[in-house]
Amino acid sequence: MLAGTVSCPDWVIAQEAEKRMKTIFQLADELGIAKDEIIPYGYYMAKVDYQKLYSRIKNNNNGKYIVVTAVTPTPFGEGKSTTTIGLTQGFGKRGKKVSCAIRQPSAGPLMNVKGSAAGGGLSQCIPRTEFSLGFTGDINAVMNAHNLAMVALTARMFHESNYSDEILCKKGLKRLDIDPKRVQMGWVIDFCAQALRKVIIGIGGKKDGIPMESRFDIATSSELMAILSLVKDLKDLRERIGKIVVAYSKSGNPITTEDLEVAGAMTAFMVSAINPNLIQTIEGQPVFVHAAPFANIAIGQSSIIADRIGLKLSEYHITESGFGADIGFEKFWNIKCRISGLKPDAAVIVVTLRALKYHGADRDAPKIIPGNPLPEEYVLKNFKWLEKGLENLFHHVKIVRKAGINPVVCVNKFQIDDIDELEFVKKTCKEVGIPAAVADHYEKGGEGALELVDIIIDVCRNKSQFKFLYDINLPHISKIELIAREIYGADSIEFSPLALEKLKNINSNTDFSDFSICMAKTHLSLSDNPELRGVPKGWQLFIRDILVFTGAKLIVPVVGQINLMPGTASDPNFRRIDIDLKSGKIIGI
Amino acid sequence: MLAGTVSCPDWVIAQEAEKRMKTIFQLADELGIAKDEIIPYGYYMAKVDYQKLYSRIKNNNNGKYIVVTAVTPTPFGEGKSTTTIGLTQGFGKRGKKVSCAIRQPSAGPLMNVKGSAAGGGLSQCIPRTEFSLGFTGDINAVMNAHNLAMVALTARMFHESNYSDEILCKKGLKRLDIDPKRVQMGWVIDFCAQALRKVIIGIGGKKDGIPMESRFDIATSSELMAILSLVKDLKDLRERIGKIVVAYSKSGNPITTEDLEVAGAMTAFMVSAINPNLIQTIEGQPVFVHAAPFANIAIGQSSIIADRIGLKLSEYHITESGFGADIGFEKFWNIKCRISGLKPDAAVIVVTLRALKYHGADRDAPKIIPGNPLPEEYVLKNFKWLEKGLENLFHHVKIVRKAGINPVVCVNKFQIDDIDELEFVKKTCKEVGIPAAVADHYEKGGEGALELVDIIIDVCRNKSQFKFLYDINLPHISKIELIAREIYGADSIEFSPLALEKLKNINSNTDFSDFSICMAKTHLSLSDNPELRGVPKGWQLFIRDILVFTGAKLIVPVVGQINLMPGTASDPNFRRIDIDLKSGKIIGI
Structure with missing residues (x-):
């Protein structure tokens, strides 16, 4: 622009x-x-x-x-x-x-x-x-499908806290025993809303869910949007959505959208x-x-x-x-x-x-x-x-x-x-x-x-000699290193304790071995620091967190201070958008 | 159904x-x-x-x-x-x-x-x-327009906490001094999500907004949806949206979407x-x-x-x-x-x-x-x-x-x-x-x-003798009483201290004098208690809270235990919704 x-x-x-x-x-x-x-x-x-x-x-x-x-x-x-x-x-x-x-x-x-x-x-x-x-509603579809998974998760946690195994069984439900401290997914909204980056939900009365920390990301950063970019057909979409890990149980088992019986309904939102x-x-x-x-x-x-x-x-x-x-x-x-x-x-x-x-x-x-x-x-x-x-x-x-x-x-x-x-x-x-x-x-x-x-x-008359940067079956750390050194020009990588612990778990899970790396990094610098211009030299890439998108098949290292929910600035465009009442048209976009 | x-x-x-x-x-x-x-x-x-x-x-x-x-x-x-x-x-x-x-x-x-x-x-x-x-996206439009007001509000509160009056002035902004304890509007989502009824937002680091209590209601209960039902034309829509009171300042002045300079952009979402x-x-x-x-x-x-x-x-x-x-x-x-x-x-x-x-x-x-x-x-x-x-x-x-x-x-x-x-x-x-x-x-x-x-x-061959239940210029309490007695069959009305205090403020505001009453009451009983069947006798209507929709021009008494965010039940429909991969069609809706 x-x-x-x-x-x-x-x-x-x-x-x-x-x-x-x-x-x-x-x-x-x-x-x-x-x-x-x-x-x-x-x-x-x-x-x-x-x-x-x-x-x-x-x-x-x-x-x-x-x-x-x-x-x-x-x-x-x-x-x-x-x-x-x-x-x-x-x-x-x-x-x-x-x-x-x-x-x-x-x-x-x-x-x-x-x-x-x-x-x-x-x-x-x-x-x-x-x-x-x-437009034709695709981002809204992603947002609704994504949030439906969170509705399914939080409602399930709430009902499991109220009902015995026997009653759950009568309803055709097996206790999932979801760990509120290990929820992977957040909610999404298609705005820059810094106030929603970190929230506590479920703090009403006894009918108002389970208290826990949660977050809102921008809808376009949803795993479902990554899936929409990469998907082959409807079957592929349905399968990938069903594999999304929403949380882990207290005993460490992954809880997918399929476990929550919500993958079909999520896909329904995305058929169009x-x-x-x-x-x-x-x-x-x-x-x-x-x-x-x-x-x-x-x-x-x-x-x-x-x-x-x-x-x-x-x-x-x-x-x-x-x-x-x-x-x-x-x-x-x-x-x-x-x-x-x-x-x-x-x-x-x-x-x-x-x-x-x-x-x-x-x-x-x-x-x-x-x-x-x-x-x-x-x-x-x-x-x-x-x-x-x-x-x-x-x-x-x-x-x-x-x-x-x-x-x-x-x-x-x-x-x-x-x-x-x-x-x-x-x-x-x-x-x-x-x-x-x-x-x-x-x-x-x-x-x-x-x-x-x-x-x-x-x-275009000359044929490309197209080749990938990394073999998909390399250890994840090697793939990340290749991107950091060969692409960003970093000298080395530092992991936060959280990222390191997650990396260990990811490495030991053979289901993830063919996952690609999808870095979350500032776009304003080759480095992880948006202030560094040109071609920064002698710097270390800091990996703060690692997300795993099991449906999109992506390992997402979150580097530097990047945030999956941008903030709205002090002089935002919405101030200048309005309707021309004569023509009925929107002005300022 | x-x-x-x-x-x-x-x-x-x-x-x-x-x-x-x-x-x-x-x-x-x-x-x-x-x-x-x-x-x-x-x-x-x-x-x-x-x-x-x-x-x-x-x-x-x-x-x-x-x-x-x-x-x-x-x-x-x-x-x-x-x-x-x-x-x-x-x-x-x-x-x-x-x-x-x-x-x-x-x-x-x-x-x-x-x-x-x-x-x-x-x-x-x-x-x-x-x-x-x-469908054609109307509820999503309402949801996005509504949440944009909350984005504008929370971002404004955040920036006002960071900037001096002088810097705000340079950006063409006047300090609104919004009271985080008197925010009227919540966020909306088009699902039944009991876990979002009461939330705390803005609890991240110093870049992550202002900590405050907030809530999510179901999108269809948004004031914007009421406006969509009642609106005459685009001009009327624009004017009503601009009159929505989002919060009050610390000195008690109403803060409208117009004050936040977001009313035009909200209307833009709703043009279609x-x-x-x-x-x-x-x-x-x-x-x-x-x-x-x-x-x-x-x-x-x-x-x-x-x-x-x-x-x-x-x-x-x-x-x-x-x-x-x-x-x-x-x-x-x-x-x-x-x-x-x-x-x-x-x-x-x-x-x-x-x-x-x-x-x-x-x-x-x-x-x-x-x-x-x-x-x-x-x-x-x-x-x-x-x-x-x-x-x-x-x-x-x-x-x-x-x-x-x-x-x-x-x-x-x-x-x-x-x-x-x-x-x-x-x-x-x-x-x-x-x-x-x-x-x-x-x-x-x-x-x-x-x-x-x-x-x-x-x-239809006989002409109706149509007349309203109440004169619009009656005191609000009289309008509410007429509905409670004549329609619900209540003996009397009890107000919570909160509702009573709000009613006083509403009564003293002549801008609201021609507002209609839009009760929020259970549909499962004529009374405010969903358990009471038939035609309940000898009961008192309990008004817990009162909302004022200044754009829709509605006074909304919230009665009994009704909640503007329904909860998802333990055996929800989404369990039975899926895609037929052969036909590509959604099944179960």
Whole structure:
């Protein structure tokens, strides 16, 4: 997102473009999807009946698979969604059959500081407001399914405390003897709510549940959302949901959603969510939307299902993985691609002048604070900072190359940017053998991304030598070490006593041996400390806690001070959102 | 709902009927709604663009307005939704242009004991599962809008505790100085979660909010849901939302959503929810669905907007108000009709043999426990209990007559019911001058409701002498007394010290003087004690607490032990809900 750099707000541009939108039926038809393979939500959005569609197209050849990642972003973001959309529009301009897959925005950042994830300027997807706010209900489905597990857990604990084994037996229930000190799951809500990070529940009277500590995370970080990103089909979804460990019994046995007899009902909430959503760019190319953001605290990938469909229907399919290549791309590479079996042909690394200057700045340079304006130091011409900042970019290029994927650098132009500086970045990349283009899709739409498109088309002619960072059957500690050293550049790892104890239990459980690692780490630094810019050296990765997502098959080390529930800032976006009573339209999103 | 009385589960009947559903386009067209006046959600459900539609049809004559209410129900419910749908089908069979308005099921009872509210047997609305589970997202919209207010409140309290007045001023914020002991609003979730009734939040570290007591209510009891039922248009919605008092400052000033600058964003979540939903009965008549159930702890009415549209498009429009005439109908009458200005032509009072026997039973007769089978005492022939139980029915008839509306008794037949007993009830009603019919729509669909339909058509020829129970400008205590004595049959009222103190404050606030009374009372008895059957005599209504919904303009006395967050029972429905992996369909709803 590039908020604040144009005279016309994004939502105004979007509303203008929406007057000329294709109907969803035309959009689907042009992409090769039949009318009875979509479930319209109004005349401009739809869910795609993936099972019906995929069974028809599964023998098509796959198109080229392009993933969009970025350097270590500033708190403003560097326009990765904008680039994904702009690139899609660019391929469209070149007459290529193209689609992209992005993630449904969470109401957390939308109402807080970051705003929507619909792109910006002349590279946006529409209908913007409907997409940004609730959309077709997938995040709500995840939230409700997740919280239903907690309702089942807490109600069961309560009833077991009231009833004898005999009465439980009459009701067809076996005592699970859940340990209130070993509940793994929390509740979720799709907002940034620091006040709910740690709560005590069940403190009413004797009919009001069992007192215990609990927590709320943001809904997009739910294990169910990770499952939605990774799932193959409905059967896979049902099985994975049933394997989610909600808590442990007092004797140490895992209590799953299946034990609570709630896995079927949870899946029922998600039957519709498994179908990817379809909308369009403001230039009329198809945009799949599926799963959710937050590659820092969650998997943060668009879904495998959306990519599978896009690849079968398009010559070029562009997918987005959140934040920098250290977290979003690393998860795309070692988790998502491992499960999907798909091999990307190119990785676009988005970089901005401001991010490079931020990473290359002197030690006493001002901080960038979300909600405050960008300090002018990061706008003024400064080749010294820029050049130094390239270290961060080159580190991300190295990460992409470790995957055997061909990188392409996209220098994402802002209106205020200096041409010489832009060209300097591009030239320096080329000098060290990295294909690069300056892209101006924010201001010019697809037209502004043509140089980038042409380079990508060229790069895609070379086959990738795709390989994983780690063998899935390595000990977990080795997988974590590989990510810490090879990707983040850490010297060593320190575990908290809690994390160490959990790691021992995890290691001894052979059920977990083929689980992937899904780090929860700040996106604002390659390190675990959001203050460290550039390419931090001589630091130790601190693992505070480890979660195990038994349904998603993920080990989730929680590093540094990262929190699965973000906080709402003092000047949040919701202050500026309202309704235009004349048109009935929402303004400010 | 009449679960358990047929060999074939409701959802199987529904799935069969869904094979022959009209498309939403055909359904809308037959009702006189244009294609561009609906927003399809798939091919069989839609939202109706009420503003566009209403502005076109507002000069049409209104059809006859029929409200469906009931005797004091058993915990199983007496088939009010089934009767509403069956009646709609019956009018259809008679060749009348008909529509009905029901409420969107809450996931609370759906996943707990009561199940869906789609009707049952051969009187259902379809698509049943989609309708029952999430539908077009209105309850989620209410939940998110409501919780956003709490996010705004708790984040504001947190930031005010960290920042000086000067820093707040720089951010354009004025210190609100919110009193953590006088927060009025809680959080909401659309489940029955006793463990969340009373919670402590903000107990993490120094970045994790302000410690304070809080609570979660069921989403359908949110003030926002009351507003959705009562609202006239988007402007009215925006204004009402802005008036919601979330908390009080330490100096006693009300803090509204407008003060928190969150009212616009809350409204943004509800822009789509204000449009009523359209589906069909299994015999193809139009069913509007809007707002939510829980007439005990909430207003529990289908919306004014849905009724306004239905009346303009149909000869007969049937609307549903929840539970018995003492609560659902009383709120319909004195709150909803006062705001809408609409005057009902007839009120159908649904009664069942089992409910009458339950109310007329001896003191030592078994209880009816949700989730357990119905004790056979209430099935076996028993004229003594039946006759005694009629007192309850006659009390509800009296309530309806106080409104000046003509009552019609619907003896809702179950397959196991005894014909002599059914005829006895009908005959006894007629003897005392109450039009009555035995209706068998559960087993026979619209055909089974024809006798009832004909009586209603006849009754609607006589003009109602509609009048309110209380003048809106009476002192609140007088309004409450009128409801307690005239409707519930209480001898007197007792206030808790808390309620008394709140009442004083409310009385002294002239802003509240035209607020209606929206009692929160058990639906299982005319009294405030769910154990007291029939027509309890010589009892005192206990008012425990009083809430003020400043946006909905409602004073909400909380009586007896009623709780705004129901609990999940030990044998909840979610145990029996799952996915049929072959068809991809949800089973058990």
